Amino acid sequence: MSTQRTRVGKYELGRVLGEGKFSKVKYARNMENGESVAIKIMEKDTLLKQKMVQQIKREISTMNLIKHPNVVQLHEVMASKKRIYIVLEFVMGGDLYNKITHHGRLKENEARKYFQQLITAVDYCHSRGVSHRDLKPENLLLDSYGNLKVSDFGLSALPQQVREDGLLHTACGTPNYVAPEVINDKGYDGATADLWSCGVILFVLMAGYLPFDEQNIMILYKKICKADFKHPLWFSSSAKKLISRIFDPNPKTRITVPEIIKNEWFQKDYMPPKFQEDENVGLNEIDVVFSDSEEHLVTEIKETRPVFMNAFELISVSEVLNLGNMFEQHMGLVKRQTKFTSKHPAEEIISKIEEAAGSLGFNVKKKNYKVKLQGANIGRKGSLSVAIQLFEVAPSLCMVEVQKAGGDTLEFSEFYNKLSSALKDIVWKPKVNKREIT
Template sequence: MPSAACAIPPAAAPGDDNTTAVSPKVLLGRYELGGLLGRGASAKVYLARDLLTGRDVAIKSFPNPRAGGTGTGPAPIEREAAILRRLRHRHVVRLHEILGTRSRVHFVLDLAAGGELFSLVDASGRMTEDLARHYFRQLVSAVRYCHSRGVFHRDIKPENLLLDAAGDLKVADFGLGALAADAGTSPLRHTMCGTPAYVSPEILSKQGYDPAKVDIWSCGVVLFVLAAGYLPFNDGSLINMYRKIYAGRFRCPNWFSPELRHLLRCILDPNPATRIGTDGIVDHPWFRHGATGDDAELARVMSGHDEDAWFKTEFKEEIGREMSAFDILAFSPGSDLSGLFGAGPGTERVFVGESAAAVLARVEDAGRKGGHGVRREGKNRAAGPVYIEAESGIVAKVTVFKIADAVSVVEVVKGHGPEASAFWKDWLQPAVKPPAAAAV
């Protein structure tokens, strides 16, 4: 994976497949898109630079799930967005914002500049036990945090364990993730999901499973692979491999320490009722090896969520009151966002890389300089609407909708007559379309 400090090469933008770009594409006036980092069954991931901060990020670009259709249920990417918005942990890839167009949905994510975790294996194809413990601690910290937020990954495997520029673990790709069941409903799940070599026995039984125990099993398989260099359950026949998984039948290599062997037996227990939990893992002697009773480093790794206090208050409040681009996508009929990009007669809409307060302040200043009255109304006065008024009536009505951090949609409903047209051309258009603004 490219380094976070590397230059971004020109590349095709994440738009329609038949679109070719000969120069860097800027998404919504904010992100300069670079090369393709990878692709999956339903999404492509691009390197990008945030033009406001200069920071490199990853843009995961999906087709609009409801473009051209009238989907009745939540699309998988809507579930993934709901999951990622709950998480703020140093060892989980962070979702910064979601942007949408008529044909695409874009997740702005942390860039895992260090590539996959398996890039650190030695020439023998495995890690030392100490290095495996270091990253397993970070993995357990992330998984325990996700579970505390009611989030279950359900596809933990090496390909979804990435490294940031500092070499720390980042759990990625919650496309198969699940949220905790509502109160009063069964916590068991029945969806067949996961990667064959990492799937738990209870998923194979098709009797329902606890997704938290499924994640723990997969963590155990990852730990085995890190320390051994090969899978604990492997066979040329998929059916035979499933039989081994269902029976919990595996052998540890002779270089494993007794403590590691014991921990793996506790994690890869085919009975989910007796399988060890994350708290038990944290208290296990192998996991705590080298740590004192009040070891600050281990405590730091296991907390992991530096923004926890902020998340519990401000972030949850923001989720409750803000309308992100993805919220618009989820609630508009058929997820057709064409109204944002092709407004009706007398109405202009434009994306700007600014806060609502900054735009409305310029609008009010433009109204006064144009010799008109200015009136701000609405329950949320920070977003407007702002009415620009003359003796003949309303010249313009301006409202700003927050889409994401430092990205807003400005809607201008223009009045009738030459006075309104002159005001739009001479004063209002420059105010709502500053040089940094960019329409989609």
């Protein structure tokens, strides 16, 4: 099998790591030194039509300010005639959402370690005048050593966005994680609101479920504004006290980051980060990539060759550095992205997927062993869309990556269960372990 591979500047683009509404993130390799990176790719025309240029510039400027070991690092920014490329640190350990989905709630000591890293990273961001405004487990990545990395600064705020009253006024973030003052729409301090989100994350890590969770959005907001929640019995008393102080609906009396760092529960086994700040990406470079000047543009070179995953890429698609976890041994556990393997010919696999998806009411588009499925029904978060790509990992073995591109995660889980049933004859040695995302 073959497909086109694209080289942008010194980077060779590989598989898709994730897709957003206006961007796509791909794995890439620096051809000069072999370093792995993640590249966020955006269409210039789309950014202009959606009036998102200033937002993207702000995101780049924000990441340019934050050089911390627990924040995903920005390497450089490039542009071709049609696209913007943001080159980021490649973090290969998945995110905390998937970790909890896969393993369930964490032990208190492990949750504390991640919370310590999160607080020090967020504190550093705030010291640079940056509020993240969308902190949640999906945006907290893990590297190969198990260290936390804060990512996705697309909704972040810089000091120039603060109004004359010293507050932010744009309500944003994920409903279950937002602070009461953001909901009340009377202005809020970004740093204090971020701290509330950190408290929700700590609760989720130790409990395995959300402290505030209702299908009715108005009931959800009422519970958040009243801090109406209950601690699980297994929380230690000191952890309960800290979380209760974070979940103070009044931002003026809510515990502060310096107070959290001094807290006895937080201090256990705490090791402050050690790092050296690197040179920032020049702000002129950010403006250049949005200009019409061809002097600084990179070229896109496409070449056709077999798509074959080498050993490193195989490891990078596993959730941890453990080949025993390869190829989704727990076929019943479906997240936002999952994989299965097959010893059937690639053409047959694609044909079976097309047939199964069609019978489930999905519109199917195929290109170069990639399949895009678009659902006809409008679900809880719009229509479900699914991206599927096939890789050859050995002459007689293919890996199929199935990823939610849009829509609701639970609906994706239900879709995958039906798809996997339809494909059971071509899946290689599946082991069913029924579990659901909550």
